[in-house]
Amino acid sequence: MPERSPSTPVFEGVMWLLFVALLVPAGVVGWVIGHSGKSTHAAGAVSSTATAPAVDPSVASGAHIFVQFACAQCHGPQGHGGVSPYVPALTKVATTLQPAELRTIINHGLGESANPTRPFMPVWGQVISETQVNDLVSYIRAGLPAVPTAEPPTVPTNQGLAV
Numbered sequence: 001m002p003e004r005s006p007s008t009p010v011f012e013g014v015m016w017l018l019f020v021a022l023l024v025p026a027g028v029v030g031w032v033i034g035h036s037g038k039s040t041h042a043a044g045a046v047s048s049t050a051t052a053p054a055v056d057p058s059v060a061s062g063a064h065i066f067v068q069f070a071c072a073q074c075h076g077p078q079g080h081g082g083v084s085p086y087v088p089a090l091t092k093v094a095t096t097l098q099p100a101e102l103r104t105i106i107n108h109g110l111g112e113s114a115n116p117t118r119p120f121m122p123v124w125g126q127v128i129s130e131t132q133v134n135d136l137v138s139y140i141r142a143g144l145p146a147v148p149t150a151e152p153p154t155v156p157t158n159q160g161l162a163v
């Protein structure tokens with residue numbers, strides 16, 4: 001047995017070399033595949049962004065303001081209504097109201113004095129800037145399009161008039 005003991009480290013050494021010789025190329029191949037996969041995804045993401053329909057910056061900004069300043073909470077996502085029977089949908093105002101009329105309604109509110117127990121259109125002129133009002137008008141006039149980054153939170157239903 002003593003004469004065989006030197007061969008064990010040699011055998012182990014050979015196995016290690018084999019192991020390393022197989023592992024290193026596998027690692028390199030794996031890295032290359034992983035890396036090229038990543039760059040393919042990145043390229044895909046870039047091209048899909050590039051092919052997405054362009055939204056006018058003012059309209060996109062209006063879509064964000066529509067969500068941020070609770071327009072969507074009363075008038076529904078993208079102004080589709082359905083939140084309260086007392087709050088109209090805004091899908092038709094692009095054709096029924098002129099930009100100046102929209103600006104006046106947003107700046108000064110609407111229906112406040114008619115019935116204090118119902119939701120009314122709040123006054124926004126003191127709250128948001130003129131640019132923000134103009135962006136909202138652009139967004140409404142553009143037909144309240146879906147803007148991917150401006151998703152409103154879900155509107156609660158059957159929560160009573162307080163909502």
Ligand code: HEC
Nearest residue numbers: 069070071074086087088105110111119120121122124136
């Ligand atoms: C508290 C709920 C509420 C919020 C928030 C709200 N509205 Fe209104 N809005 C109303 C109500 C109610 C009316 C209808 C008023 C009336 O006709 O007496 C209305 C009417 C309007 C109208 C006129 C619609 C028409 O057919 O004549 C426009 C335009 C409008 N809102 C835009 C907005 C925008 C833009 C925002 C966000 C800045 C907003 N609203 C936020 C409740 C709301």
